[in-house]
Amino acid sequence: MGVCLCKDKVDDEVLDDSGPFTNNTTDSLRCERIERLSERVDQLVKETLEVIATIDNDDPETPNSMLLLHDITDRPKGWLCLVRSLIRVIPLDHPMGPSVITLLLDDSPLPSKDSVIEVAEMIKTDTTTTTPCERNLCVILGCLAEKLAGPCSIAILTDTTLSYLLKNITQETPKDVMLFSLVALEKFAQTAENKSTIKRKLSSYPEHPLLRLEKYVDEMKDFTMRQIGFCAQWSLDNYFLIENRKYTYEISNVEHINVMLNTKDVSEYLKISGDGLEARCDSYSFESVRSTFNVKSGAWYFECLIITSGVMQIGWAQKESHFLSNDGYGIGDDAFSVSFDGCRNLVWHNAKSMPINLATWKAGSICGCYINLDTKEIIFSLDGVEENVVLDDIFSDLGNGFFPAASFMSFQQCRFNFGGEPYKYPPNRTFNVFNDCGNLDPQEKVVLPRHLFLEELRKLSVTEDSCTLCFDATASIKLLPCRHTGFCSNCSSQLQICPICRSDIVNVEIVQEITNTDSTAS
Incomplete structure (x- = not known):
């Protein structure tokens, strides 16, 4: 404890403008104190990244590393120190890296306008010389654009910032940098003035960059490019509209789709594809969705193509299950739902978790979900390897039955198969196919862009x-x-x-x- 108190004292000295940097403070002492603070913040970020993947209950105590970071970021120098640490420390290959950046920034106090502008100035420095650093900076820019409203959001979208993000989506850049630059542009566009500025710049190119990128939306081998295609298409439908371009829902072939994700039963910021089968979250909240079809008896099965390898909770939910996205409650976090989290190898039910003996999922994995309401059996599978889950209490009151459902942490995406196409790993037992039993009116298959949906509500x-x-x-x-x-x-x-x-x-x-x-x- 004595060591911690000493470190806290050093932090206070560095963070307090009125204390350490007086006329009597030497440059070498100043640099030493700043370096010690930077090393400490780096350590706390690494500890958070490590512990966040092991949290196995829904309402844990906040990790000590996050509490300390919150105290440090309560002052501008500490907040900027965290930003610089996130840029250089978060690795490219960690499945929860971008999500942890979002989590730590959201947990920190709101920065001052001067601090926000200083982040934009970081683009001009040599800190963004590696792919991980550039990717992390783009994630941070997007987080700030989403977190800040009005003048602060406009202030950070300087000519340098906008040129940097546009360069990343129009030139040959690493795919992860391209993806998160695209997400950042979309989040900046949530402010009307920024949207006009970005739209005008995009329209000035001989070939609109997003029209080129949206062609990758169905890419089946390169899953990062598939995410880029999805985000480009979403932006064209919702923010950067182009005259005479048809909306995705107008060209999506949904004729033989009888079950899809329910756009009227979804938390606010989840993105759903034009055919109603693919979902993605780019918000800092925990977004959830149920399907349009529920089951009350018999055996049923569906699959999900895992497009990102981070935290998603995929499984079954009754109508009574509540989505509390801002509080982190999703599928498996109440008594009316159960889910499989293949990133942390956990099954969730009633806000409690249990380990499951399956491999860790990765982009391209197939998650299978089987339920038999007659024999009270639940099975989750990954690429055909099955694990039985014993949960008798979830069958005690079937109520309105069960819906296929899922929740998504930041920057996660998957595609559902309710039987409209052949299953990759069907279970070796009798089951019903959702798409063979569901029924949707043509109007119910329309997945409107958000601005059109709001316009319909006004009517x-x-x-x-x-x-x-x-x-x-x-x-x-x-x-x-x-x-x-x-x-x-x-x-x-x-x-x-x-x-x-x-x-x-x-x-x-x-x-x-x-x-x-x-x-x-x-």
Whole structure:
């Protein structure tokens, strides 16, 4: 403990502008203190990366390394020290690397505008000379674009930042750098002024860069390029619209698809492909989705193609299972669901985990999910190797039956096969095929881009003072400090950030008269 106190004292000296760097402080002593702090932050980041992959319950104590980093980042010098550490320390091949960057930045206090601008200036330094460093910097830029609203987000998208990100998607750059540059551009576009700037720059190229990249959306051998194709297509559908380009849902062949992911039963920031079978999360929250078809009896099986090797929880969920994405609750984190996490080799149920004797999944792996509601049997498999899971309590009340379901940590993606195409590793037992039994009306197969979906909602017959989220209860809440309105008390109680400007919600205020027009004012 004495050593820790000594280190804390050193940190305070370095972080406190009024203390260490006086006229009597030598340059060598100053550099020594900064170097010691940097080494310590590097160590804490590595400890977090190591421990985060071993957390095996849903509500653990926060790792000590994260608590210490939070204290250090409470001051600008400490926050910048963390950013520099994340750039140089997080390895390229760790499946949870980008997610841990997002987690640590989200857990840190909001940076000052000066600190944000200094991050943008890092692009000009020689810290981004290796693929891991460049990839990590792009992840950080995207995280800041998502976390910060308004002027700060605009401030970090300097000409240098934008040129750097565009260079990464238009020239021959490492694929991981290209992917996270694309994600960063999309997150910057969540601010209207940034979106106009980026769209204008993209349109100036002889061949639109995203049109070239979206062709990789069905790539079956190079899974990083497949992610790039998916993200490019999503951006073209939702942010960087091109005149006369058809939306993905308009050209997706869904004629023989009878079961897909339910776009009306999904947490807010999960991305779903135009054919309703592929899902991806690029948000810092834990996003979840169920299928359109549920089962109450008999044996059933579906498969998932693993496109990224990080944390996803894939399995089964009843209607009673709740998605609490900002709190990290997903499939397997309540009594009404069960899931397999092939990154950490765990089965989750009721917020408890148990080890499973299967290999660690990787890009290209096939995750199989089998359930028999008559014999109360659950089996998960990876590339045909099966493991039986004994969970009698989950069958005690079938209620509305079970849906195929999944939750996704940041930057994770997979594709579902409900039987619309041959299974890769069908179980050696009798089972029903979802696609043979489901039924969807043509309109139910349409996966609208988010802006079109919101436009359709506005056309619904609702009263002028309805909540802009549920369109049911009366809007009576003003969010503070941003002062955006148009939300009912129930919806606002589930929000942590404003859906309009994405700033943190500190408090709410009850108001008397709010209209939907008010809620969209900036």
